[in-house]
Amino acid sequence: DVYVQDFCGQVCGFHYFTFPSIVGYTLPYAWAGNSQKLCPGVCAYPFAVPEYIPGLKPKKSPNGDVGVDGMISVIGHEIAELATNPLVNAWYAGSDPTAPVEIADLCEGIYGTGGGGSYTGQMLEDHDGATYNMNGIRRRFLVQWVWNHVVNYCTGPNALDQ
Template structure:
């Protein structure tokens, strides 16, 4: 019996652009970490749809969707990234990011839905909740934090959450794809494997990761421009288990 049930809805397929929408104060080095990660997944360069659309220091989920709608809506995933000085409803309480869909533009008489993602930088608010294993965890077994591969606990944590949400968006973009449980709180491709990053993982231990001999940082994936990243395990329906890169 498969853990993730298919609910007969549309999935993302073919070529989809990832549009990055930055909200708040990000350093150029931080933008480069995320942009290089997206580029590592594709042959094309991500579109920095709005380099900066910052006005306030707090956002509601409705405002997140409004920001996401500013990006291209057909064949696209619009990713809203909020900086460490921005508070978002539910952030650090019960979420590190979200994904969903919303009605978009009317093209040739047809209303299109677009997929979006939001991820926040938890560095100042809750790194133990949203940037583990690069910070001491708030809950559960306590273990020493691992070195962040790009030397930025907050943004390296964002990459983990972004990778998880991209997997969820591809396989359950409109809430009726592959998931288990309730539609408004689904268990998805990556969230079905919490805290697993390499073989040998168990609660409080991310797994037997690769270690950079120079910096001592932990990682499991190589990216463009010589980058190293940590990405979560994904549920593999062919084996009914969590699949890791290392």
């Protein structure tokens, strides 16, 4: 196993870029970790619940792997931010460029219609109780929503549209 600084404490994934002075070119990249062993309640929510939310039951992961299903949402989160802020100097909310709130950070924990606060929003459940909001090829996924600057609220795969 490889341990990445701040994983499970401050981040579940991140994006950044390489420096031309070190590798010869600028290349944006993203990283997401599998939290199954170390911190599923932190990085695989809502398939695992943090200890600080007593009584909340975890949702069943759509592919039977809490760590990887949690990573899917983190990967989507980081790709959205990588596309809109590849060099960490482009789109962000807030007035402090040293602590940007990016497009996916604004919608952390929102997975469906009505989400916000501690409510994840409306999500679909399949015949065996697994929770998802997006269909893939022979797989289902739960991905968090991202900020839509055109309508000024979080948008994403909508359980109401299925």
